[in-house]
Amino acid sequence: MEIHSKTINGIKFCIKADNFLISQAQVLFRAIQSIPPDKIRDGYKIEIGFSVFICESINGGYKIVVPDYTNSPLLNTTDDLTIALWVLFEQTELLNYLGIDGVTTRFDDEIVIAKNVLEYPTISLQRYSDLGKDVSGWCIEAIEEKSDGIFQTIEAKDYETIYAYQLLQKRVSLIKALVLPYEYIVIFNGDEINEILNEKDESIFTVSCTRKV
Numbered sequence: 281m282e283i284h285s286k287t288i289n290g291i292k293f294c295i296k297a298d299n300f301l302i303s304q305a306q307v308l309f310r311a312i313q314s315i316p317p318d319k320i321r322d323g324y325k326i327e328i329g330f331s332v333f334i335c336e337s338i339n340g341g342y343k344i345v346v347p348d349y350t351n352s353p354l355l356n357t358t359d360d361l362t363i364a365l366w367v368l369f370e371q372t373e374l375l376n377y378l379g380i381d382g383v384t385t386r387f388d389d390e391i392v393i394a395k396n397v398l399e400y401p402t403i404s405l406q407r408y409s410d411l412g413k414d415v416s417g418w419c420i421e422a423i424e425e426k427s428d429g430i431f432q433t434i435e436a437k438d439y440e441t442i443y444a445y446q447l448l449q450k451r452v453s454l455i456k457a458l459v460l461p462y463e464y465i466v467i468f469n470g471d472e473i474n475e476i477l478n479e480k481d482e483s484i485f486t487v488s489c490t491r492k493v
Contacts, residue, residue, distance in 0.1 A: 281360070289317040292341030297361040304365040304372075308333060308344065329371060329384050329459065330444070331364040347387055349448050354388060363448065371459035378476070378484060382459035383407075387445040389416035391458075394436030397422045398451045402469050404433070405454065409462040416444060417462055420454075431467060 284305045285294045293312055295305045311326055311333075322337040334357060335342040346364040347353030375382045385391075392411065397403055400422040407417045422434040447454050453471035460466060463479035469487075476485040 281362070288313050291317060291320065292339075293335075294338070294341065294343040295361055296343070296359050297365050301362065301365040301369060304368050305361075307368065307372075308361075308365075327384075327386070328368065329382075330367045330387050330455070332387070333361075333364070347445070349387070349445050353445050354443075367448075367455055370456040374456050375459060380461070383461045385416040385418065385444050385458035387443070389444050390441045391416050391418045391420065391444055391447070392439055392441055393420040394422060394434075395438040395440055397436070400434075402431075402467070402474070404431070405457055405466040405468070407460060407462050407464050415441075416458065418444075418458065423467065 281296060282299045283294055283296045284302060285292060286309050287293075288309065293309065295308060297305060308326070308328065311328055312320075315326070320335055320342070322335065322342075324335040326333040326335070331346050334345050336345050336359075343359055344361060345357040345359050346361055348356040348358040349363045350358075371382065392415070397420050402423055402425070403420055404423045405418055405420050408419060409417060411417050411419065421436060423431045424434055425431050442450070444455075444458060447458075454468065457466040457468075457473070460476070461479065465477040465481075467474040467476075472487070473485065474487050475483055478484050
């Protein structure tokens with residue numbers, strides 16, 4: 281864990297995170313640089329993708345804190361940005377690999393899931409544009425592969441909603457996919473992406489690709 285600091289428009293900002301995430305720390309510093317300095321104050325929030333980064337006054341400058349994903353993120357914050365920056369890294373890597381623009385799912389957006397679906401090895405994530413207001417659009421269901429190689433949904437008896445951040449504890453590998461656009465479908469086999477379909481039902485990634493995502 282290291283502290284990275286930078287003076288921007290005469291104000292010192294400090295970020296604490298694992299060193300391997302230094303490139304993502306620079307993304308945050310660039311976002312701060314684009315904000316007029318007279319707008320920044322204690323409690324100022326910067327939304328970047330999954331997370332909300334909050335300026336907290338310290339020694340005439342600011343340290344950046346984020347929701348504490350290990351301990352009630354709707355209520356608590358932490359100055360350890362490792363998880364927040366790791367999510368940003370994972371999602372950015374996926375979008376860059378696919379060569380597409382994403383649509384943000386925030387940590388406190390709701391996801392619809394078939395009950396107990398996260399216990400199944402093979403599941404699908406589909407993002408609907410018409411699930412309702414203030415939800416991510418994502419729906420997670422269990423699927424199975426038929427003898428002809430076609431996947432079909434396993435009928436669910438009940439559905440529930442969870443917050444996006446809960447996937448960090450329940451099935452962290454799914455987090456990277458939450459940045460994909462509406463009408464996309466992602467098939468996971470265990471912790472690996474098996475296939476990605478775009479809004480036209482065209483396969484844009486399969487396990488036959490040379491690089492895992």
